[in-house]
Amino acid sequence: xxxxxxxxxxxxxxxxxxxxxxxxxxxxxxxxxxxxxxxxxxxxxxxxxxxxxxxxxxxxxxxxxxxxxxxxxxxxxxxxxxxxxxxxxxxxxxxxxxxxxxxxxxxxxxxxxxxxxxxxxxxxxxxxxxxxxxxxxxxxxxxxxxxxxxxxxxxxxxxxxxxxxxxxxxxxxxxxxxxxxxxxxxxxxxxxxxxxxxxxxxxxxxxxxxxxxxxxxxxxxxxxxxxxxxxxxxxxxxxxxxxxxxxxxxxxxxxxxxxxxxxxxxxxxxxxxxxxxxxxxxxxxxxxxxxxxxxxxxxxxxxxxxxxxxxxxxxxxxxxxxxxxxxxxxx
Amino acid sequence: xxxxxxxxxxxxxxxxxxxxxxxxxxxxxxxxxxxxxxxxxxxxxxxxxxxxxxxxxxxxxxxxxxxxxxxxxxxxxxxxxxxxxxxxxxxxxxxxxxxxxxxxxxxxxxxxxxxxxxxxxxxxxxxxxxxxxxxxxxxxxxxxxxxxxxxxxxxxxxxxxxxxxxxxxxxxxxxxxxxxxxxxxxxxxxxxxxxxxxxxxxxxxxxxxxxxxxxxxxxxxxxxxxxxxxxxxxxxxxxxxxxxxxxxxxxxxxxxxxxxxxxxxxxxxxxxxxxxxxxxxxxxxxxxxxxxxxxxxxxxxxxxxxxxxxxxxxxxxxxxxxxxxxxxxxx
Numbered sequence: 001x002x003x004x005x006x007x008x009x010x011x012x013x014x015x016x017x018x019x020x021x022x023x024x025x026x027x028x029x030x031x032x033x034x035x036x037x038x039x040x041x042x043x044x045x046x047x048x049x050x051x052x053x054x055x056x057x058x059x060x061x062x063x064x065x066x067x068x069x070x071x072x073x074x075x076x077x078x079x080x081x082x083x084x085x086x087x088x089x090x091x092x093x094x095x096x097x098x099x100x101x102x103x104x105x106x107x108x109x110x111x112x113x114x115x116x117x118x119x120x121x122x123x124x125x126x127x128x129x130x131x132x133x134x135x136x137x138x139x140x141x142x143x144x145x146x147x148x149x150x151x152x153x154x155x156x157x158x159x160x161x162x163x164x165x166x167x168x169x170x171x172x173x174x175x176x177x178x179x180x181x182x183x184x185x186x187x188x189x190x191x192x193x194x195x196x197x198x199x200x201x202x203x204x205x206x207x208x209x210x211x212x213x214x215x216x217x218x219x220x221x222x223x224x225x226x227x228x229x230x231x232x233x234x235x236x237x238x239x240x241x242x243x244x245x246x247x248x249x250x251x252x253x254x255x256x257x258x259x260x261x262x263x264x265x266x267x268x269x270x271x272x273x274x275x276x277x278x279x280x281x282x283x284x285x286x287x288x289x290x291x292x293x294x295x296x297x298x299x300x301x302x303x304x305x306x307x308x309x310x311x312x313x314x315x316x317x318x319x320x321x322x323x324x325x326x327x328x329x330x331x
Numbered sequence: 332x333x334x335x336x337x338x339x340x341x342x343x344x345x346x347x348x349x350x351x352x353x354x355x356x357x358x359x360x361x362x363x364x365x366x367x368x369x370x371x372x373x374x375x376x377x378x379x380x381x382x383x384x385x386x387x388x389x390x391x392x393x394x395x396x397x398x399x400x401x402x403x404x405x406x407x408x409x410x411x412x413x414x415x416x417x418x419x420x421x422x423x424x425x426x427x428x429x430x431x432x433x434x435x436x437x438x439x440x441x442x443x444x445x446x447x448x449x450x451x452x453x454x455x456x457x458x459x460x461x462x463x464x465x466x467x468x469x470x471x472x473x474x475x476x477x478x479x480x481x482x483x484x485x486x487x488x489x490x491x492x493x494x495x496x497x498x499x500x501x502x503x504x505x506x507x508x509x510x511x512x513x514x515x516x517x518x519x520x521x522x523x524x525x526x527x528x529x530x531x532x533x534x535x536x537x538x539x540x541x542x543x544x545x546x547x548x549x550x551x552x553x554x555x556x557x558x559x560x561x562x563x564x565x566x567x568x569x570x571x572x573x574x575x576x577x578x579x580x581x582x583x584x585x586x587x588x589x590x591x592x593x594x595x596x597x598x599x600x601x602x603x604x605x606x607x608x609x610x611x612x613x614x615x616x617x618x619x620x621x622x623x624x625x626x627x628x629x630x631x632x633x634x635x636x637x638x639x640x641x642x643x644x645x646x647x648x649x650x651x652x653x654x655x656x657x658x659x660x661x662x
Contacts, residue, residue, distance in 0.1 A: 311613050
């Protein structure tokens with residue numbers, strides 16, 4: 001693990017070095033972003049602010065998929081296809097359950113062998129901040145750093161646990177859901193919340209004997225999407241098939257994403273989504289901080305278990321409990 | 332509209348009179364609950380707290396349905412069936428879009444003619460507090476008053492706009508989704524979020540020529556529920572058919588709700604859900620109050636438009652905006 005930047009480092013100069021695209025500097029700056037030390041947090045704030053004018057040019061793509069869908073191979077194949085076309089690709093992850101060990105970086109190198117050896121690609125495992133909010137916030141900031149360093153395609157992987165898919169959809173322009181061709185019961189894997197997030201469904205393993213099954217699965221997903229998700233004015237989420245193994249369909253998959261960007265940009269939806277994401281993120285962080293202060297209040301901490309118990313037991317009305325808590329914290 | 336209780340009214344005595352079941356007193360107390368005057372709010376808090384030991388015996392049922400499903404007739408028919416079996420039925424509504432005029436009460440009388448003339452039923456239109464949070468909070472408190480007044484079945488109607496269904500599901504024991512028999516495309520009406528809330532789907536208009544279509548629709552909904560909603564240990568949401576017009580199937584519908592209550596009570600899920608709802612409600616109210624204070628802060632109000640604009644425009648990082656706001660409000 002690299003060492004956080006020294007506390008007296010000039011953030012403007014660090015920002016300038018990140019913009020040269022130097023990978024070691026970028027990695028070190030991300031470690032600063034991920035640090036929980038108060039002085040590092042404050043440096044990180046200034047660093048992100050200094051880099052802000054140089055961010056936003058990349059396309060940000062969230063990627064999720066059921067276990068076994070071949071997510072790593074898909075990212076390896078798509079990423080390599082993109083660097084071959086001159087793109088610079090950054091792979092990030094949001095996995096609140098990850099524990100940060102040397103193993104996870106090694107794991108990423110094993111999971112995506114071609115991208116890991118690709119000079120035009122930068123892979124960073126999930127920060128391990130514990131809470132989803134913390135992990136998502138660090139990943140957002142890391143994304144901005146990568147954009148400032150010249151990466152123009154950001155792939156943000158999510159493990160699809162709990163609310164992590166929503167968190168990733170909230171920080172990306174395009175949300176890609178990878179699926180498997182199954183034997184009937186296609187809808188099984190289509191989790192409720194996923195449908196409303198998906199900008200495209202891509203069915204992997206459309207190769208060899210599986211091509212027909214993948215196409216049949218795609219048709220079923222298409223029908224489900226049609227029923228369950230109303231299209232926006234500019235974009236109707238398509239369902240495509242591809243093979244991470246052979247690369248078949250990957251060009252078409254990418255073309256659909258470019259098509260999305262063109263159409264939603266023209267309609268003004270692309271920029272509007274980003275603006276809304278920014279403001280939403282600000283309020284989310286503010287609420288996190290309010291809750292932190294609220295739950296961290298020592299006077300409240302002492303009395304909260306008793307209040308919650310009385311409310312759960314029905315002897316204290318929720319309304320009066322709110323009055324009590326407000327009085328305790330001086331609200 | 333009845334007059335709010337006098338400000339010097341003894342809440343203990345008002346509570347006692349509510350418990351006699353006097354309808355005029357109940358109506359007047361609800362008007363007090365719905366008042367926004369600070370002194371009335373404080374009286375309302377004391378009133379609810381005084382009545383709390385006499386609440387909780389009723390079964391609380393949330394009811395939603397697509398426009399045209401015959402929600403009013405269904406409630407009229409179900410409610411009349413229940414009062415005929417000795418129950419006392421209260422009908423409330425959560426409709427943040429309603430505007431409180433004489434007309435809405437008249438409307439309820441027209442919408443549910445049998446119940447409106449039934450001495451064992453009490454119908455109260457949605458409070459018109461403007462925000463969903465406000466409307467839901469008032470409806471919760473009204474529900475408690477009705478329970479203290481001896482009503483043992485509370486039906487809470489929702490219009491199904493935005494988050495109002497979730498708000499109603501969060502205050503009820505059982506969430507009933509009414510559907511129509513359609514011609515194919517049955518899933519069309521099955522909104523994403525609804526499936527996870529539904530404790531039962533009931534297909535209306537299973538009468539005359541429609542019986543076969545209603546049964547076919549029920550089979551489709553059954554398959555969709557099976558795929559999309561994992562059952563709890565104690566309860567697998569059933570799909571039934573009924574006719575609000577003829578009353579066919581209404582007894583079976585009610586039996587399913589009683590069955591739900593028995594099974595989840597035995598498993599401990601019924602009481603656990605209520606306890607969780609209480610605590611969740613307390614935190615929701617507390618958050619509402621925090622946000623109110625936050626957004627109402629005059630110093631912040633003056634600067635917020637500028638900050639939000641800078642964040643949306645990408646010239647100020649969301650992180651630094653949070654720092655700025657925190658400094659302004661002294662967090």
